[in-house]
Amino acid sequence: MIAKRCRPGGPWQRLLPGVVMLGNGPPSRRQQLRAAIAYGGPNSVITGADALRAHGVALPAGHAVQLLLPASRRIMPKDFVVVERSTRLPSPIVLDGIPFAPPARAAIDLARSMTDPVALRRVLALTALNGLCTQDELSQELEAGNQRGSAGVRPALRTFEATAAAAMHAEAHRVLAHAPLPPPRWNVTIYDRMGRAIGYADAWWDEVGLAWQLDQLGPDRPRATHAHHALIAAGALVVRTPAEVVRRAADHGRERVPIIRELASAFQAATRRPRPNIEGRCLSIAQAA
Incomplete structure (x- = not known):
C-alpha cells in the first residue's frame, strides 16, 4: 500500500529510505529536517547551517542537511542529507521538537565542510556576533573534534577578531x-x-x-x-x-x-x-x- 501511494503522481512521497511524507508537494525545510532525524534514528543531531539558523544566525538556505550520528551507526548519505559519524555527539538543544547541535559545534561542523575562506570566516564571525559562543569556545571545539577539514578553519580563527569586526x-x-x-x-x-x-x-x-x-x-x-x-x-x-x-x-x-x-x-x-x-x-x- 505504501509503495503504491508513493508512486509518481501518488498522494505520498518517499523523502528518504524508510521515511514517507503524507503529501506530494515539495517538502518544507522543517519537514526535511524531521525526515533526516527519522532517517538517522535515535541520538542523531542536526548540525551545521540548519542548526545555526535555528539558533538565530542569518545564513542563506541551500546547504545540505548535516546530520551527526553515533559512530556505530551505518547509514549512507542520501539525497539532501550528509551524514557524519562521531564518537563525541553533543548534547542536543531541542527546538520545536528537533535536536540541534550547540552553536559552537554547529559552526565548526559547517566551517569544516566549506571551501570558500570568506564564507567560512563569516560563519564563525556571525556565530560570535549573535552572542552564541566565544572565539575560545570555537577553538576548543575545533581541537576536540574531527580534524578533517580543519586546515582552513585554523587561519580563520586566527583572524577572527578582524573578521568579526568587519562583519x-x-x-x-x-x-x-x-x-x-x-x-x-x-x-x-x-x-x-x-x-x-x-x-x-x-x-x-x-x-x-x-x-x-x-x-x-x-x-x-x-x-x-x-x-x-x-x-x-x-x-x-x-x-x-x-x-x-x-x-x-x-x-x-x-x-x-x-x-x-x-x-x-x-x-x-x-x-x-x-x-x-x-x-x-x-x-x-x-x-x-
Missing part, C-alpha cells in the same frame, strides 16, 4: 545608509591633546567629535582597556549600541529608527558645543587590537 561594520554601514548623517570614519583610535590613546570608535565623526561604539566585538579591542568614560571626560560624545541590536536593525527597517534617531540627536548636540581637542586616527583592526 559588524558591514551591518552598521547598512544602518547608516538610511541616516541623515555625513559618512563617518571607521576603526578609529582616539587620542587626547597629549597624544595618549583614550578610546576607540567603531565609527567616528571627526568634525564634531562623535563616537559610535558597537558592543561587544571582543574582549581585546582597545575600548575594553580604554573605557568610554575617558572619551566622555575628554569632551567626546559617545553613542553605544549592542552589536546584536545593530545586526537586527540592518535587516529590519523599523529597528533602525531608534538607532538613527539616537545618532542624529547626538550629532546635532555635538554641533552645538565646541569641538573637543582630541584626534582620531584610523587603524586596521589588526593594529587596533
Whole structure:
C-alpha cells in the first residue's frame, strides 16, 4: 500500500529510505529536517547551517542537511542529507521538537565542510556576533573534534577578531545608509591633546567629535582597556549600541529608527558645543587590537 501511494503522481512521497511524507508537494525545510532525524534514528543531531539558523544566525538556505550520528551507526548519505559519524555527539538543544547541535559545534561542523575562506570566516564571525559562543569556545571545539577539514578553519580563527569586526561594520554601514548623517570614519583610535590613546570608535565623526561604539566585538579591542568614560571626560560624545541590536536593525527597517534617531540627536548636540581637542586616527583592526 505504501509503495503504491508513493508512486509518481501518488498522494505520498518517499523523502528518504524508510521515511514517507503524507503529501506530494515539495517538502518544507522543517519537514526535511524531521525526515533526516527519522532517517538517522535515535541520538542523531542536526548540525551545521540548519542548526545555526535555528539558533538565530542569518545564513542563506541551500546547504545540505548535516546530520551527526553515533559512530556505530551505518547509514549512507542520501539525497539532501550528509551524514557524519562521531564518537563525541553533543548534547542536543531541542527546538520545536528537533535536536540541534550547540552553536559552537554547529559552526565548526559547517566551517569544516566549506571551501570558500570568506564564507567560512563569516560563519564563525556571525556565530560570535549573535552572542552564541566565544572565539575560545570555537577553538576548543575545533581541537576536540574531527580534524578533517580543519586546515582552513585554523587561519580563520586566527583572524577572527578582524573578521568579526568587519562583519559588524558591514551591518552598521547598512544602518547608516538610511541616516541623515555625513559618512563617518571607521576603526578609529582616539587620542587626547597629549597624544595618549583614550578610546576607540567603531565609527567616528571627526568634525564634531562623535563616537559610535558597537558592543561587544571582543574582549581585546582597545575600548575594553580604554573605557568610554575617558572619551566622555575628554569632551567626546559617545553613542553605544549592542552589536546584536545593530545586526537586527540592518535587516529590519523599523529597528533602525531608534538607532538613527539616537545618532542624529547626538550629532546635532555635538554641533552645538565646541569641538573637543582630541584626534582620531584610523587603524586596521589588526593594529587596533
